[in-house]
Amino acid sequence: MFFSLASIIFLFAVIIPAAQGGKVLVFPHDGSHWVNMRVLVDELHSRGHAVTVIRAADSWYISETSPHYNTVTVDVAGGANEDFFRLFVSEVIKIKRSKGSAWSRFALDMELKNKFFELHRKVCEVIIDIFENKELIKSFQDAKFDVVLTDPANGGGVMLAHYLGLPLVFNARWTVHGEAHFAIAPSPLSYVPLPPSELTDEMTFFERVKNVCFYTMRMHLYKQVVGPHYSAVSSRYFGPEVDYFSLFQAADLWLMRVDFVFEFPRPTMPNVVYMGGFQCKPAKPLPEHLEEFVQSAKEHGVIIMSLGTLIGELPHDMADEIAAAFSSLPQKVIWRYKGDRPATLGNNTLLVDWMPQNDLLGHPKILLFVAHGGTNGVQEAIYHGVPILGLPLIFDQRDNLFRIEVRGAGKIMDIFTMNEDIFFQGIQEVLNEPSYRLNMQRLSRLHRDQPMKPLDTALFWIEFVMRHKGAAHLRTESYRLPWYSYHSVDVILLLVGVVLIILGTFAVLIRCLCSVCLRTKSKSDLKKLK
């Protein structure tokens, strides 16, 4: 359907040796994940490291040329692309608004599942192509990379690092099996909600039941979606005894794109480093026309709205309801919107194709962020202390916003059912109830109060792995244990067995003793009778 047969060409730049610093091989995850990886790549470059990025020829976000990195381009067609996800989002909106049948929702879910299936298939093709290209592999080996940096949302970097025998660092929030912590840290389901379950760390009994069911279902689904592809590659190149997921668990370091201002507290591991908000920066001055517009709001302040790159436009009637609600406000509004100009658009609302979101959020006049709930936007809002009115659409967006809502720093609305009035009331509530702003500012203070900036922390640990050729002393090998050993089931069975044997022996002994006593007694009784 979406895919042509893979035609493979390798176009790769010469891997330039680093004059100073080390050499980093990056296998990113395409799409919005690259936005985050790019921050690390730029910072690695600025510290004198030579970075080589592997990309697909039809890459969605990763450009082939950059002053900050070399690229190795692999031409494998198919997989995920922006168009599919754009189309998918509009399908979701259509079905959810029309209160579409359970069947249409199920069909949509299956389509998404198939798309992810294809995405991982494509990654595996890329990997096989690389492994089979002896010349490329030799150039990788000759380049003597210090570390592989990858996003474990796909398994490409993991397989490549293992093949090349290189230390492995993750820029992670998800692995191919779901939320990243679940791959390495103990995660008792009684207080660790599996994202995106929309549960907190304090659950009622039935919420805990939901969490266990959700976990079982999701894990099964993920294994089904990704397992066959990666298993095949792993068996073919590393032998059938290697479990593909253990290669993920063997990573030296996990740089997590969360912190505990955003995420609920939960067990973690020594080789997990939190860099949530590493992409956030103090605001730069706004372009002149935006600054003028913002200042024209005077004491009323400004609201900004963005639903992310995937949701450039909305159905006309939805856009009209939103624009109408905005037009009734005394505030000025900056709305990132690529669709047709809504008929109800007020004079107070500026439509823009793109906006300097971080600089706007850091502007003192900004009162509210109307957002879809992508992790980057949420982190930026936390950093700058701007409360959120959330309009989640797909993926983990509702779950991200839920973390803000339960801290009282924002409010979620249902974009699929809301009208002008409901949206207006929502805006009024977050604007006029001071607790939203105060709570978000508290989160901001907590987030900013760190010994080092998250980006510096991340770079320190990448360079640590480069300096020491790994971080084996921070990593447990517990993932090598079979589940029954990991949970000490074998030990408990042995101990219970021993106790039972001892009790049994005692019981038999006592029985024997009793019968001997009885026999002796009856004999003496008999003697007496004689």
Place this chain on the structure above:
Amino acid sequence: MFFSLASIIFLFAVIIPAAQGGKVLVFPHDGSHWVNMRVLVDELHSRGHAVTVIRAADSWYISETSPHYNTVTVDVAGGANEDFFRLFVSEVIKIKRSKGSAWSRFALDMELKNKFFELHRKVCEVIIDIFENKELIKSFQDAKFDVVLTDPANGGGVMLAHYLGLPLVFNARWTVHGEAHFAIAPSPLSYVPLPPSELTDEMTFFERVKNVCFYTMRMHLYKQVVGPHYSAVSSRYFGPEVDYFSLFQAADLWLMRVDFVFEFPRPTMPNVVYMGGFQCKPAKPLPEHLEEFVQSAKEHGVIIMSLGTLIGELPHDMADEIAAAFSSLPQKVIWRYKGDRPATLGNNTLLVDWMPQNDLLGHPKILLFVAHGGTNGVQEAIYHGVPILGLPLIFDQRDNLFRIEVRGAGKIMDIFTMNEDIFFQGIQEVLNEPSYRLNMQRLSRLHRDQPMKPLDTALFWIEFVMRHKGAAHLRTESYRLPWYSYHSVDVILLLVGVVLIILGTFAVLIRCLCSVCLRTKSKSDLKKLK
């Protein structure tokens, strides 16, 4: 036996308000633990915080006056004291050397257990005395402390923080129930050895059995030793529904006196901060006479030996064997020893009452540290990269040294059975086999390669808790769950129940259907027959 009836006098200095900075109330654990706490107290003072330390009138290590802290002295006699432990160590040496009967060892263990029992009884008396002294409590409340800093090896600070409603920070390696991590982080016994079990994170099946048995036994013992005292205080002042140990688990922050160069990697929690080696400092120049002695060793280098403060002297024959072995070496030796001068002492050996251990370990001429394995000494050896020949005696010393031995950075010898030759061979091995020094230097490099100095990290987080009045966002509330909920046993039972009911219903339905079918069939057969 060891205790007089508690006579209570409070002698407390005026709690001086901090001109700048905050106010810290410290409830330390007496003995060598105070050496560590003192480092934090001094640093807090140097950063402008006012520190108030609670001490017993007969305190073992904590002096009543200091330019760095005020004291509140509570006069409760009894509890642990240095003399007891000194006596205890010599008893251990006597019994172990004479290969004493199992009974004498058991009697010694019971004596130690009783001593710990009394130690905790005394802490609880101190706490009750404080709680009952309304004037003192009022002065604490008026002082408006920002935080309680305590060593959870006793429960005094924990109870006091809860009573005063203050944030709580631990300077921890042990709680009253054993190794500190076990109180808050998931600790799968399949790869987390319970110190001091002398097991690593990679265990055979029978080692795992040992670990589980050891855990069960130790937890039971600790609960038996400390439970009655703290339960009584907790019930009396906080109500019978409060489990005393949950007050430990509710601490805001755990500053752990280990890092993962020393400790095996294991699960941890967001509110655990590692400050292992926080007491280590670059070496200062040696006093003139020591520097001269060290330089006189020329190319042969120097060995230093210390068995800690508790072991000032050894039985004469043991000391003679050690001195004789030293006398055969080309190296110079500095031996911290308070006993009579051994008859076999060579010219190359300098006996000292006290030595600047950190400055010596940091001296380039020092080749080997003969040590008992106290945590402080081991951390200093790691910091300076000096291999260890370990002569453990009691407590966790063998387990600490074991961590060095399995990393190939030292060797453990049995002080109770060794003679001159064996000791000499041991020294030769660690001196001449380069891997010991190389491995320790590797550990040293890993330990020193941190984004911040451990002491600065510790202070940052204490001040963080002071700034934010706690660290609730880093702390799970999972300890409030009953064990069956924590481990989702209730949820699993429900789900299994539901599955069984569904299967049962199906079975009944199928049976009914079958019997209906059979009946219909037999009726029609009957009709046919008619």
